[in-house]
Amino acid sequence: MAEEKALTPRSEDFSAWYNGVVQRSELAGYSPVRGCMVIRPHGYAIWELMQRALDEMFKATGHQNAYFPLFVPESFLKKEAEHVEGFAPEIALVTRGGGKELEEPLVIRPTSEAIIWPIMADWIQSYRDLPMLINQWANIVRWEMRTRPFLRTLEFLWQEGHTAHATWDDAQRETLLILGLYRKFMEEWMAMPPVTGIKTEWDKFAGADRTYACEAMMQDNWALQAGTSHNLGQNFARAFDVKYQTEEGEHEYVWSTSWGVSTRLVGGLVMTHSDDLGLVLPPKLAPIQVVIVPIWKSEDEKVRVLEAGAQLKSTLEGEIRVKFDDRDTLNPGAKYYEWEEKGVPIRLEIGPKDLEKRQVMAVLRSSADAKRRKLPIPAGDVAARVPDLLDQMQQGLLDAALRRREESSYRGVTDYEEFKKIMSTGGGFIYTGYCGAEECETKVKDDTKATIRVVPDEDFGSETVPDTCICGGAAQHEVVWARAY
C-alpha cells in the first residue's frame, strides 16, 4: 500500500520526482494547452505569500504599483533593436480581433518595456519627476519549446519593476538595490540562498547594458536563475524618446532599469527543500504552518478531542496560519501523509492520551525521519513554543541549503580535466578564472553542458582567483559555472 503511493525517489530520477511532488502536493496541474499550467489553490497561496513579502519590500523602498496592457503593438517592440531580436523567437502574436484582421498585429507581452516606456515618457517631464519607480504584477507569454511546471511555461506570473533615473549612478544603485532585495527575500523567506553576480555580455537581457542575477543551487546541484535585475542604460530611453528637463533646462535621456522574479520561484522552492515524502516548505511561505490532527476511538473521546482541537486552533489563530483537520472520513495516518505531502511544517496530534497528560504531540516536517520524531509539548506551552519551532525550522532549512551549496561548490579550479570530472560526477558550482572569450564558454558547454552563471559579486568571489582560465589562457576575472535550468 505505502509502496504504491510513494513518490519516485529524488535520488532515482530528479525530474520525475519534481513532477511528482508538484502534482501530488496539488501545487499545479497540466492544462489542455501545451506548455501551460494550472496553478492550484495550494500553489497559488504560496505565490500570494511571496507577492506580499516582495510587494512590501518594493513599497518600503519607494516603488509604486501600476498596471499596463497585455497587448503591445508590434511596431513598439521593434523600436529597440536588440530587444526585438532577443524576443522574436518567443513572441505570440494576435492578428485577429472582433472577427476582423487587425490593422497592426498585437504582441502578447513577453515583458513590458515596449509598452511601458512610451507611456512613462509622458509622465516624465522634469528632473523633479525622477526617480520614477514603478512595478507591476502581471502575466506574460514566452513561446518556449520545452516546458516544465513552474520552471518554464508558455504563460507565467511575475512582477516587473521599471524605473527611470537622472544619472547612470542612480540607475546602477537601483539595479543593485533590487538585486539585494531579491537576495534577502530568497534567503530570509525562501531559505534558498542564491549566489549573485553579473551576467556575461552575451547572456544579458535583450536591450540591457548590464544584467545581474540570483543563481540558486537546487538539490540536483543544477543552478536556477531565480531573479534578474537589469541596468538598461539609456537604450530604452533613446528607443522610446524618454527625456526629462534638467535643473539647467537641458533635455536629457533618462537612465532606466528593469527587474523581475516569477512563479519560477515556486519551482525553486520545491527543488531546494522537498524530499521523498513530498513538499517541504519554509514556515514563512507555508500557506498552512500548523495542522492539528485529532485522534479518537469512542464517541466520548471524539467529543472531547474535537473540543480540545478547536480550542487549540483558536489559541494559535491570528499569529499562526493554522488548520484544524476535523474530517471524520480519513483516519489519522492518512491525514499525516496528506499534510506531509503538502509541506505543512508542524503537525500537532491531539488524542485521548494527550488530553490525559495535558499535552499535544508535535511532529516537524523538516526532519527527514518525521515518522519517529515526535515532540510532546505541554498544552499550556503550545502558543509560546510553536512560533519558536517555526523560526528554528526556517533557520534550519536555510542552514541546510547553505551547507549543501558549499559542499557542492569548488573553488580555484584550473585543470579542465578536473572540471569535467566534477561536472560528470554530481556537478555543482565551479569557480574558476576566466579568459573572457565566448568561444571558451561554448566549448565547455558542448563538453559538459555547464555554462557561466555569473561573475560572482564580492560576497561570493574567492579570496584568491587563479590567474589562468580552464582553457589555459590568461584569466581576466572569476566566474561561476554550473548546469542550469
Place this chain on the structure above:
RNA sequence: CGGGGCGUGGCGCAGUCCGGUAGCGCGCCUGCUUUGGGAGCAGGAGGUCCCCGGUUCGAAUCCGGGCGCCCCGACCA
C-alpha cells in the same frame, strides 16, 4: 525541430501481438463498523476506448491518415 513513450471512467493502468462488443487498482457516492502512520465489509454511480476514414458479419484490437500530451536533447526566466 530531432529522438523516445503514451492516448481506454476523476487518476494510474491491463486488454492490442492472436478481432467477438470493456476490466483492475486508487478515488467518488450510500450504509454499518473503524480511527495513535495511507481502515474493513456490503452495495452503487461513472467510459464518444484521442479523431477521421478503410477492411470485416463484427474493430479498443488490423490498415491508412490526422491530432494531442508527456519525457529526453538543441533555445530560454
